[in-house]
Amino acid sequence: MTISEENYLKVIYHVSLVAPKGVSTNAIAGMLDTKASSVTDMLKKLADKNLVSYQKYQGVTLTDEGLHKAKMIVRKHRLWEVFLVEKLQFSWDEVHEIAEELEHIQSEPLIDKLDAFLGFPAFDPHGDPIPNAKGIINKVEKELLSEANLNQMYTCVGVKDSSTEFLQYLDKQQIALGSTIKILEKEPFDETLLVEINGKKLTISNKIATNLYIR
Amino acid sequence: MTISEENYLKVIYHVSLVAPKGVSTNAIAGMLDTKASSVTDMLKKLADKNLVSYQKYQGVTLTDEGLHKAKMIVRKHRLWEVFLVEKLQFSWDEVHEIAEELEHIQSEPLIDKLDAFLGFPAFDPHGDPIPNAKGIINKVEKELLSEANLNQMYTCVGVKDSSTEFLQYLDKQQIALGSTIKILEKEPFDETLLVEINGKKLTISNKIATNLYIR
DNA sequence: AATTATTTTTAGTTTTGTCTAAATTTATTT
DNA sequence: AAATAAATTTAGACAAAACTAAAAATAATT
Ligand SMILES: [Mn+2]
Ligand SMILES: [Mn+2]
Ligand SMILES: [Mn+2]
Ligand SMILES: [Mn+2]
Numbered sequence: 001m002t003i004s005e006e007n008y009l010k011v012i013y014h015v016s017l018v019a020p021k022g023v024s025t026n027a028i029a030g031m032l033d034t035k036a037s038s039v040t041d042m043l044k045k046l047a048d049k050n051l052v053s054y055q056k057y058q059g060v061t062l063t064d065e066g067l068h069k070a071k072m073i074v075r076k077h078r079l080w081e082v083f084l085v086e087k088l089q090f091s092w093d094e095v096h097e098i099a100e101e102l103e104h105i106q107s108e109p110l111i112d113k114l115d116a117f118l119g120f121p122a123f124d125p126h127g128d129p130i131p132n133a134k135g136i137i138n139k140v141e142k143e144l145l146s147e148a149n150l151n152q153m154y155t156c157v158g159v160k161d162s163s164t165e166f167l168q169y170l171d172k173q174q175i176a177l178g179s180t181i182k183i184l185e186k187e188p189f190d191e192t193l194l195v196e197i198n199g200k201k202l203t204i205s206n207k208i209a210t211n212l213y214i215r
Numbered sequence: 216m217t218i219s220e221e222n223y224l225k226v227i228y229h230v231s232l233v234a235p236k237g238v239s240t241n242a243i244a245g246m247l248d249t250k251a252s253s254v255t256d257m258l259k260k261l262a263d264k265n266l267v268s269y270q271k272y273q274g275v276t277l278t279d280e281g282l283h284k285a286k287m288i289v290r291k292h293r294l295w296e297v298f299l300v301e302k303l304q305f306s307w308d309e310v311h312e313i314a315e316e317l318e319h320i321q322s323e324p325l326i327d328k329l330d331a332f333l334g335f336p337a338f339d340p341h342g343d344p345i346p347n348a349k350g351i352i353n354k355v356e357k358e359l360l361s362e363a364n365l366n367q368m369y370t371c372v373g374v375k376d377s378s379t380e381f382l383q384y385l386d387k388q389q390i391a392l393g394s395t396i397k398i399l400e401k402e403p404f405d406e407t408l409l410v411e412i413n414g415k416k417l418t419i420s421n422k423i424a425t426n427l428y429i430r
Numbered sequence: 431a432a433t434t435a436t437t438t439t440t441a442g443t444t445t446t447g448t449c450t451a452a453a454t455t456t457a458t459t460t
Numbered sequence: 461a462a463a464t465a466a467a468t469t470t471a472g473a474c475a476a477a478a479c480t481a482a483a484a485a486t487a488a489t490t
Contacts, residue, residue, distance in 0.1 A: 025438055038478055040439055088328040101320045107313050113303040240468055253448055255469055272455060272468060
C-alpha cells in the first residue's frame with residue numbers, strides 16, 4: 001500500500017465514524033485537501049483492491065479488510081504520538097504532524113515493540129483510544145462539555161479538535177486531560193459557560209465547549 | 216526533497232567515501248537497484264537543485280549543500296538504529312530495513328530530541344559513527360581484521376557489511392562489538408585466520424576478516 | 431413535475447520516477 | 461591508430477497521483 005492509499009483509508013475511517021451510511025466523495029476531498037475528481041480515481045483503485053465497497057454516486061464504505069488496515073494506521077499514529085509526548089517530551093500540540101509521517105512506517109514488529117515499550121497505553125495524548133494489535137478499541141463513554149449538566153463534577157478526558165491553536169488555548173488556560181470541570185452558569189443567549197476548572201473560575205465559549213470531551 | 220532524492224544523495228555519499236574523485240552512474244544504479252538511465256535522469260534533477268555537481272560522462276560529486284543533506288539522512292538512519300536496538304530490543308541484524316524508512320521522516324526537532332533521549336550516542340549498533348546536528352563526524356581510527364598483525368590484542372569495533380546474513384553469523388560465533396580478538400595463525404594460501412575471540416579459538420575465512428573492523 | 435443547484439464522474443493533462451531500446455561517448459584491446 | 465567493449469546518455473513509453481474543464485447524475489427548489 002502506498003502512503004496515499006493509506007491516507008485515504010484513514011480519512012474514510014474517521015468520516016465513517018460520524019457518517020455511518022456511506023462516505024461522500026466531497027467529504028474525503030475536503031479532509032485530504034484534494035479535488036473530488038482525484039478522490040473518484042482513488043476510490044476505484046481501493047475498490048479494485050477490495051479495501052472499500054464503492055458504487056458510483058453512492059459514496060464508499062470500508063470492507064472488513066479496509067477497516068482493519070485503517071485501524072492499524074490509526075494505531076500507529078496514536079502510539080507514535082504517545083512516544084513523542086511521553087518519551088521525547090514534545091507537547092501535545094506538536095505531535096500530530098510528525099505522527100502523520102510516522103504512521104506510514106511499515107513494520108509490524110516495530111509497532112508491537114513500540115507498544116510494549118510504552119506500556120500498552122490505552123489512549124493517546126489527546127484522549128483518543130488506541131486500537132490493539134487485533135484492531136479492538138477500548139471504547140469509553142464520554143460527552144461534550146456543551147452537553148453536560150450544571151453543577152456536576154466532570155473530568156476532562158479528551159479533545160475533539162486537536163489543532164495546534166485549540167490545544168495551545170487549553171494550555172494557556174491550564175486545561176489538560178484529567179482537569180476537573182464544573183459548569184456554574186450557562187448563558188441562554190449564546191451558550192457561553194462559566195466553569196470552574198481545577199478550582200479556578202473561567203468563561204468559555206460554546207465553540208470551546210463543543211470540542212472538549214468530559215466524563 | 217522526495218524520498219527518492221534522499222536515497223540517491225545517501226548512496227552518492229556512501230560511495231564517495233571510497234571513490235573520492237567522482238561517483239559513477241553505474242555505481243549508483245548498482246546500489247539502488249535501478250537502471251543507469253534512471254540514475255542519469257535523477258542526477259540532472261539533483262544538479263538543478265544544486266545538491267550535486269554533475270558533468271555528462273564524468274560522474275557526480277556532492278556539493279556542500281548535498282553533502283550536508285546526505286549527512287543528515289545518515290544521522291537519522293543511525294540514530295533510529297540505536298533507538299531500535301537500545302530501546303525496543305531489536306537485534307542488530309533487524310534494524311537496517313526499518314531505519315531505511317525512518318530516515319526519511321522530516322522533522323528536525325524530532326531527530327534532535329531523539330538524539331537527546333538516546334544520550335547523544337557516538338556510534339550506531341554496527342559501529343558506524345553518528346554525525347552530530349552540524350554534520351560533524353567523530354572519526355575513530357580502525358582497520359580491517361584482514362590487515363591486522365599476528366599475536367596482537369585488538370577490539371572488534373565495527374562491521375563493514377551489515378547484511379542480516381553476516382550479522383547472524385557473528386551472533387552465532389558470539390562475536391560482538393567489544394569482543395577481543397587476537398590472530399594466532401594466518402594460512403598463506405587463502406588467508407584463512409585462526410583467531411582467539413573472547414578466549415575461544417576459531418577459524419575465520421578471509422571474507423569474514425575483510426568485513427570486521429578492529430582497533 | 432419541471433427547473434435549478436449541487437455533487438460526482440469522465441476525459442484529457444501534468445509531474446515524478448521508473449523502464450527499454452537505441453545512440454553516443456569513453457575506455458580498453460588488438 | 462583502429463577496432464572493440466563498456467559505460468553513459470537520449471528518446472520514447474508507462475504507472476501513480478494529482479489537476480482542470482466538461483459531462484452526467486442526484487438532490488433541492490420552485
Ligand atoms: Mn499520513
Ligand atoms: Mn491524537
Ligand atoms: Mn531510504
Ligand atoms: Mn548501521
